[in-house]
Amino acid sequence: MTFAARPLRLSTADAGFDAALAQRLHWSAEVNAQVEDTVTTVLAEVQRRGDAAVLEFTARWDHLEATSVAGLELTQAELKAAFDGLPAAQRAALEAAAARVRTYHEAQKKASGESWSYRDDDGTLLGQKVTPLDRVGIYVPGGKAAYPSSVLMNALPAHVAGVGEIIMVVPTPRGEKNALVLAAAHLAGVTRAFTVGGAQAVAALAYGTQTIPAVDKITGPGRDYVAAAKRRVFGLVGIDMIAGPSEILVLADGSTPPDWVAMDLFSQAEHDELAQSILLCPDAGYIAQVQAAIDRLLPEMPRAEIIAASLNGRGALIQTRSMEEACEISNRIAPEHLEVASADPHRWEPLLKHAGAIFLGAFTSESLGDYCAGPNHVLPTSTTARFSSPLGVYDFQKRSSIIEVSEAGADKLGRIAFELACGEGLQAHARAAEMRLKR
Amino acid sequence: MTFAARPLRLSTADAGFDAALAQRLHWSAEVNAQVEDTVTTVLAEVQRRGDAAVLEFTARWDHLEATSVAGLELTQAELKAAFDGLPAAQRAALEAAAARVRTYHEAQKKASGESWSYRDDDGTLLGQKVTPLDRVGIYVPGGKAAYPSSVLMNALPAHVAGVGEIIMVVPTPRGEKNALVLAAAHLAGVTRAFTVGGAQAVAALAYGTQTIPAVDKITGPGRDYVAAAKRRVFGLVGIDMIAGPSEILVLADGSTPPDWVAMDLFSQAEHDELAQSILLCPDAGYIAQVQAAIDRLLPEMPRAEIIAASLNGRGALIQTRSMEEACEISNRIAPEHLEVASADPHRWEPLLKHAGAIFLGAFTSESLGDYCAGPNHVLPTSTTARFSSPLGVYDFQKRSSIIEVSEAGADKLGRIAFELACGEGLQAHARAAEMRLKR
The missing domain is CATH 3.40.50.1980 (Nitrogenase molybdenum iron protein domain)
Incomplete structure (x- = not known):
């Protein structure tokens, strides 16, 4: 049994690009x-x-x-x-x-x-x-x-x-x-x-x-x-969060061996059929090399069937006008995993606003982060990186505000609180502040 | 129209204390x-x-x-x-x-x-x-x-x-x-x-x-x-969070003027009938003084009806065996607002694990914190201070992990990731790591 994986080819220069991308990204978290x-x-x-x-x-x-x-x-x-x-x-x-x-x-x-x-x-x-x-x-x-x-x-x-x-x-x-x-x-x-x-x-x-x-x-x-x-x-x-299917987005300037990028796309796709692997690159020739690497490497993969289903159903290879545009689209997607497969990753990193984890440079494969680099692999999926963060120590801590008002402070703050409490019609609040004013 | 406010009197020495406290604290967030x-x-x-x-x-x-x-x-x-x-x-x-x-x-x-x-x-x-x-x-x-x-x-x-x-x-x-x-x-x-x-x-x-x-x-x-x-x-x-009724808990050692404590209990109670005001104190005489202050001050309050309904329905004045026990009960309640009305608040603060905001000392009325001390007044309610925090800057930020693996790092980490990926049966992960090993 052999499988072929042909991720959707898109170009930002296409007339219907925005709609086509939106359709490809669509994943319904609808309540069943x-x-x-x-x-x-x-x-x-x-x-x-x-x-x-x-x-x-x-x-x-x-x-x-x-x-x-x-x-x-x-x-x-x-x-x-x-x-x-x-x-x-x-x-x-x-x-x-x-x-x-x-x-x-x-x-x-x-x-x-x-x-x-x-x-x-x-x-x-x-x-x-x-x-x-x-x-x-x-x-x-x-x-x-x-x-x-x-x-x-x-x-x-x-x-x-x-x-x-x-x-x-x-x-x-x-x-x-x-x-x-x-x-x-x-x-x-x-x-x-x-x-x-x-x-x-x-x-x-x-x-x-x-x-x-x-x-x-x-x-x-x-x-x-x-x-x-x-x-x-x-x-x-x-x-912590409600997890959706796992995703990877690779931003490539063409300097990383195409085999490496193909294998990184597979790493995501092998999780399950709903996983999403996307490549953004301004170089059409490089995109073709990645597709060729996909064709060459897929038969070697034990989970080829899942990988093919994922890439065919949800994957995309997207040609952009520039790396800057690729960064802009990446922000729109807010991917869980974001690889910057570039010779100059620190040039692009400041442009990247929304992502669960950002993997910089050719040597930083997602799989190293998944297992042992150190950062957490529980990451926000399905565009939730717009507002949420990797699992972390902060998820297992909570904060209590500490306030100790001095006698002088009570006199100063009490006058402000009194005025505002009266404005809100909360007289007990006002009186509690007033009682602590200096006589 | 006059109102009387008689918060439930409890003592930790009572046989049925735990059940009585649990019943008083019960607030159903049940879905309607x-x-x-x-x-x-x-x-x-x-x-x-x-x-x-x-x-x-x-x-x-x-x-x-x-x-x-x-x-x-x-x-x-x-x-x-x-x-x-x-x-x-x-x-x-x-x-x-x-x-x-x-x-x-x-x-x-x-x-x-x-x-x-x-x-x-x-x-x-x-x-x-x-x-x-x-x-x-x-x-x-x-x-x-x-x-x-x-x-x-x-x-x-x-x-x-x-x-x-x-x-x-x-x-x-x-x-x-x-x-x-x-x-x-x-x-x-x-x-x-x-x-x-x-x-x-x-x-x-x-x-x-x-x-x-x-x-x-x-x-x-x-x-x-x-x-x-x-x-x-x-x-x-x-x-941010799902808010329940607002609560105050006052831990008193008897050193704060009873009028001040009574007014602080009113500050919470005046919000609405479901608000909860609780006093924990080892001194029965002081508790009686606070009740007397409640009786004396209530008629002056424009929102006396709401205050009385809240204190009668959900309030409690609880005598404890000690301040240490009061701290332990406070941790069980995990209050939104926690006033430490003590001459020595820093003695008790380290014992207090769960609270939205901790107000230390007689001059620190909740109302100062509500309006102008500086900390946020949007706080976790209904025991959720066990696991959540005041609204803060962190609620309007998110984090992205940053990973840049060096060539030497890829060789070291790749061997670890390869081993673990094989153990999980994820061969594309393993290959992606292996490709980046030194030749």
Whole structure:
């Protein structure tokens, strides 16, 4: 069986370019009524019946029978055994990746996650106290897309933030456990782990059951049922984001070997048929070379069928008038992953406003970032990079404003507050300020 | 008409204390089916018909007729005229408050909202670029609770973040405009303002209409319809939080004048009947003094009826065994506003983990923080301070990871990524890394 991958060819000089691009980018996050109904039932049942409901749904959808939720818990000994049992090369790679991810997130915490304060001339203290969350839940996909790297990317920032307890849930359909996932949980310091997935896992983490503790926030990828459940429990607990299909956009000036770019497009496409890979380049000859590399390399790929489906259905090779125009279009797309395959990436980086992660230069393949460069691989998808950020230490911290008004400050601020409170018709506010004025 | 306010008296030494406290704290954020149905319709109609739907809903619910949405836009001249027309004392107070809020948020941006990066020994660059959102919408409540301070608290952090366009929506039922709200919009640098409210305003900002531009994020308080609409459009745009009723918790060691504490409890209670005011104190005699102050001061308050309803329905005066225990209970409640009415507030502050804002010492009334101390008054409610933060500059920024792997780095990282990608069965990821290894 051979497959051909022909991403849509577009040029910004075409008359219908804007519409064609919009159509190619379109991905509907529309609510699916059947999914919503099921999630409503699951949330209500888990809230009402706790463990019993979790067991029923796990048996029904994951074909995993257990007599108690305790029987679905992975012990620390089991996690450690998985780690110890890994081939040495795999264990070393996992440790190296974890060390780099930890270092990066420690730098992140230092740069943007520490408490701060200042004093006014009158002695009034103002600032913010930054504290970790008490307990978080991390959702790790299982089954056909079991990613140990996702365990590291969710648990390590929580750990660096200082979260007290990290509860992991991961579905194990028919009881099939992924040794690398368990090993990563051991390495990343997961506090407790349960082989539960789907909306029932989100519900258990949000409401708590007899066995699974309620958490303050739930992070981690998941689509359909998991995403719908996360959206519904948002407010009772925090959530990170609602993930859509993964995307890569490559901005190329023609200086990177075409094979490398083709393989980077494949890296995204191999995730699933809905993943999106786009190339923006002002050089038609280079685009043709990338297409030739796609044709040459695709047959070698074990996941050629998925790659072909993704590139044919959602991929695009777009010729632009210039690199500047390519940057402008990239901002419109606000991609999850943005590779600047240029000999002069720092020339273009300042023009790039919206992206989850920006990979600069030919050597920076997305795959290095996915696993071990250090930055988080949980990134905003589906244009949400316009307003949201990579998962980070800040997702596992929260801030409290700190205000200590001095006696002199109360006299000064009290007069302002009194005036404004009267203007808003809130007399108790006004009086509370007035009482603290100097006599 | 006279009113009596008798907040529930509890003691942590009581047998049923935990249950009684839980019952008092209970506030259901449950989804209301009628609200949801209406919001579903409003969202669909505004998405489909744009301006026409906005006009219809505004006429129906705000009793405000207009022939075009352009007719609902407040011009910059109108905002400036409102500012120029304020009484001098009010204008000066508004300016002083705005200056302080701006200064605080500039410090916040400097402390936690700047780009950062570092280089590995092998030259690999890692960091995060922090950039402002392009366009945001701020929802300002109107009608009976029109708060100009909310305009400052939403618009100024956006302005400090560097947001390109700030679109304000504020309902003006029957066309009644609040001069202070318009003046605050002028002062805070709002780009465009529309007299539209409710779910239709949220829909217009999320989808865009012929006249109202689509934004990247919507912030600002609002309950019922507005909150339900924000929850529904989350993902298409960013939102700040889902607000519940406002709360204050006062931790008192008995050193603050009881009148001051009583008035601070009133400040919260006067917002609405669902607002919650709680006092925690180890000294029964002091609690009695606060109750006596409540009895004495209540008749003087213009909003006595609302204050009495709030304190009787949701208020509590709780005797604790110690200040340490009071801090522990405060963490359980995770209040929006937390006053530490103590002669030694810095002794207790380190014990306080969860709160939107912490007001230290007798002179720091919540009302000073509400208007002009500098920190934001948009704070997490209903125990969400466990996982969320005050509105801040960070709500109007997003982050992009920056990765530039050197040639030497690609060789080192490529080997790790290759190993892990093989372990996850993602061969294109593995090949992309392998291609960049040194020959």
